Amino acid sequence: MNEIKAPKGTRDIFSPEIRKWHFLENAIHTYYRKFLYQEIRTPIFEHSELFSRGIGSETEVVQKEMYTFSDKSDRSLTLRPENTASVVRAAIENNLFEAIAPLRFYYIGPMFRYDKPQKGRYRQFQQFGIEVFADDSPQVDAEVIFSAIDFLKKLKIEDIRLDLNSVGCPQCRPAYLQVLRKAARAEGDRFCADCRRKIDGNPLRIFDCKQPGCMEVAGRLPLIHDHLCAACRDHFAAVREALSWMNVSFQINPRLVRGLDYYTKTAFEVTSGQLGAQNALLGGGRYNNLIQELGGPDMAGIGFAAGMERIILHLEHLGTPAPKVLFVAYQEPQWLPHAVQMAQVLREEGYPVYVDYQAKNLKKQFKRADRVGAAFTLILAEDEIQSGSVSIKDMASQEQIKISLKDLNEWLKKNY
Numbered sequence: 001m002n003e004i005k006a007p008k009g010t011r012d013i014f015s016p017e018i019r020k021w022h023f024l025e026n027a028i029h030t031y032y033r034k035f036l037y038q039e040i041r042t043p044i045f046e047h048s049e050l051f052s053r054g055i056g057s058e059t060e061v062v063q064k065e066m067y068t069f070s071d072k073s074d075r076s077l078t079l080r081p082e083n084t085a086s087v088v089r090a091a092i093e094n095n096l097f098e099a100i101a102p103l104r105f106y107y108i109g110p111m112f113r114y115d116k117p118q119k120g121r122y123r124q125f126q127q128f129g130i131e132v133f134a135d136d137s138p139q140v141d142a143e144v145i146f147s148a149i150d151f152l153k154k155l156k157i158e159d160i161r162l163d164l165n166s167v168g169c170p171q172c173r174p175a176y177l178q179v180l181r182k183a184a185r186a187e188g189d190r191f192c193a194d195c196r197r198k199i200d201g202n203p204l205r206i207f208d209c210k211q212p213g214c215m216e217v218a219g220r221l222p223l224i225h226d227h228l229c230a231a232c233r234d235h236f237a238a239v240r241e242a243l244s245w246m247n248v249s250f251q252i253n254p255r256l257v258r259g260l261d262y263y264t265k266t267a268f269e270v271t272s273g274q275l276g277a278q279n280a281l282l283g284g285g286r287y288n289n290l291i292q293e294l295g296g297p298d299m300a301g302i303g304f305a306a307g308m309e310r311i312i313l314h315l316e317h318l319g320t321p322a323p324k325v326l327f328v329a330y331q332e333p334q335w336l337p338h339a340v341q342m343a344q345v346l347r348e349e350g351y352p353v354y355v356d357y358q359a360k361n362l363k364k365q366f367k368r369a370d371r372v373g374a375a376f377t378l379i380l381a382e383d384e385i386q387s388g389s390v391s392i393k394d395m396a397s398q399e400q401i402k403i404s405l406k407d408l409n410e411w412l413k414k415n416y
């Protein structure tokens with residue numbers, strides 16, 4: 001029979017890599033609780049409309065990358081390509097705006113995009129992210145950005161770069177888009193077919209194009225930076241000032257527009273050059289219209305999403321030690337019950353303990369102890385059972401000692 005493989009763009013994660021995931025997930029839970037974020041878990045699939053309305057029907061994500069399907073009742077459902085729209089939907093549906101304060105959420109989970117798979121990039125990928133609702137202070141923007149950078153630094157990720165921009169608001173963006181469209185039309189044929197299509201839809205998307213020809217022409221286009229309204233300019237200045245209080249350095253990148261339609265004012269992206277070329281680790285920004293757009297109150301929002309596969313790649317050098325195993329061995333099958341009971345006691349104490357039920361002699365059990373990475377093998381034989389003691393073999397040094405059972409706990413505390 002043909003072997004069944006995992007679908008393209010998906011992968012299995014297991015030991016030892018899984019330990020890095022546990023490490024990262026624990027770090028997220030611990031870190032974001034310090035800022036009063038609460039975890040939220042939303043469904044992996046939603047009504048397709050949530051994303052076409054939330055992310056924008058003109059975007060690359062919605063047009064090309066979504067896993068959309070009809071269920072047996074002919075509903076159009078989509079595997080979530082990102083989580084901000086879902087968190088906003090959940091907050092509206094459960095009326096969390098009144099129930100939870102402060103309105104700060106973090107999430108960890110799989111997202112799905114029909115994208116070209118490459119190193120560190122999958123069709124099912126893990127993101128973690130945070131969202132803050134109902135706070136339009138520029139200092140919150142700075143705190144959100146600070147937390148992202150500080151978190152990555154605490155993971156010992158190096159060569160971190162922060163790109164920052166303001167993408168304007170409904171007061172100033174329409175006028176800028178007119179100017180941009182006009183300038184883009186004047187360049188006409190110099191753009192790729194994809195970009196020409198964007199001119200009438202959302203010309204900001206032109207800045208996302210990676211075609212060298214388009215990038216060159218885009219370099220001459222007018223920038224939102226020079227067309228911000230007073231409110232956006234003040235907000236942006238205050239964000240930069242607060243970042244300086246927090247000791248966060250940044251680069252203004254006027255071409256940073258981000259791929260999703262819902263951003264207003266602050267937009268940012270964090271990359272690391274640790275693995276050679278600059279790699280995007282996370283991106284986010286403010287989305288002051290999204291909540292109302294999705295049927296909620298007129299309320300500000302800001303957040304970011306981070307690619308966990310990319311972060312894991314940067315954790316390669318950290319390594320996470322395997323747990324030290326205690327292996328309980330028995331010389332004759334008749335001592336197996338003693339071994340089982342000793343294992344139970346040791347697990348209660350918190351140690352990872354393994355008993356081999358298959359191996360019938362000590363030699364085979366020692367072999368197995370090496371396979372499972374045992375640090376110590378505790379041996380029960382007639383002599384030990386009679387005298388109320390246990391022999392302990394240090395698997396690294398091969399040294400063996402015998403101690404009284406009542407001293408075992410003390411010995412482990414010193415030597416484990």
Ligand SMILES: [Zn+2]
Nearest residue numbers: 169172229232
């Ligand atoms: Zn504005």
Ligand SMILES: [Zn+2]
Nearest residue numbers: 192195209214
């Ligand atoms: Zn192009």
